[in-house]
Amino acid sequence: MTLTVRDFRAADAESVAAARRSAFPYLVTTPRTVVWAVESAPVARHYRLLVAEADGEVVGASEVGVFHDSDEPGLAFANTTVSARARGRGAGSALVTAAEEYLAGLGTAKVFAWTLDEPGAVTFAERRGYRRGRASRVQRLDLTAAALPPLNAGGLPDGVELRTAADFADDPRPLYEADVECTRDEPGDVATTRPPYAEWLAATWEHPALDRELTSVAVVDGAVASYSVAHTDGRGRYWSGMTGTLRAFRGRGLAKLAKNDSLHRARSAGCREAFTGNDGDNEPMLAINKWFGYEPAHMEWRYVRELSA
Known part of the structure; x- marks a missing residue:
């Protein structure tokens, strides 16, 4: 077998998407999202998509870069x-x-990697000097059978409206302000700084998987108060990008309220499976998703390695 690691080419998009779906079937991955990630990455992220080619066939990939928006350098x-x-x-x-090697050349101190909670994946990471960190719980909801709460049963609370992200097409800045605040409060390994509005537009608002008609927003007295982001792949899969x-x-x-509205919209649009991490x-959020009827599907671990070691 002849194995080569090289940079991604646009013609590789379908193979990379298929490889990701085989390993992470719950993610919303399409050839378009693969190409978009490469083409839209900020220069400061030093993003590269490496592919492994075996006997002329792309069999794997590694997305690599730095957390350019981190409070701590070298991640x-x-x-x-x-x-x-x-x-x-x-x-x-090989990947x-x-x-x-690429990250070491950039002066990186630590590298983070997501790993499925499977013996082979865990052993692979730990043999290479990675140590286990945080857990991420992936949950699944069968939208074809789920008993979702009725929409707006008894009416919405006073002053509350439900809208969609599409309603903010002319001015998404209120969603940007909400997303910045909520993202900062999410638990995680890497604390990030406030992204410039233009960068948020490119990375979040223009994401090719974002379904603005299925993304629900709760507005209180005219102000954005809560939201539930929907990513879809056109294959019946729905991923909660952020609530x-x-x-x-x-x-x-x-x-x-926002998530229930989004899930109802997703089911009406033909989505069959809803996933969230x-x-x-x-x-x-674990309690909210359990309340909706989500069931455990997979678990991932965040592994980290000190490159200097």
Whole structure:
């Protein structure tokens, strides 16, 4: 077998998307999102998408870059995926080695990587010197059978309206302000700074998987208070990109209202499966998703390695 690691080409998009779906079937991944990630990455992220080619066929990929928006310098990521049928043939090791060499050349101190909670994946990471960090719990809801709460049963609370992201097409800045605040409050390994509005537009608002008609927004007296982001892949899969409530409006059930509205919209649009991922310490969202009927599907671990070691 001839194995080569090289930079991504647009013609590789379908193979990379297929490899990711085989390893992470719950993610919204399409050839378009693969190409978009490469073309739209900020220069400061030093983003590269490396692919492993075995006998002329792309069998895996590693997305590599630095957390340019982190409060702490020297932090990077390298998330590697190998097609299920091609594992055990050296592609993963070759990709990780190439990724680490690239990041070391940038002066990176730590590299973070997501790993499925599977014996082979965990052993692979730990043998390469990675240590386990935070857990992320992926949950699934069967939209074809789910008993979602009725829409707006008893009417909405006084002053509350439900809108969609599409209603903010002319001026999405209120959604930007809400997303910045809520994202800062999410538990995680890497604290980030406030992104410039233009960068948020490119990375979040223009994301090709974002479904603005299915993304629901709870507005209180005209102000954005809570929202639930929907990503879809055109294959019946729905991923909750983010559900958040601004601090001033928490404790009023608005996240449930927004997410319930989004899930109903998704089912009406033909989505069959809804997935979401939550940090293992995010008890409020874990409780909300359990209330909706989500069931555990997978668990991932965030691994980290000191490159200087």
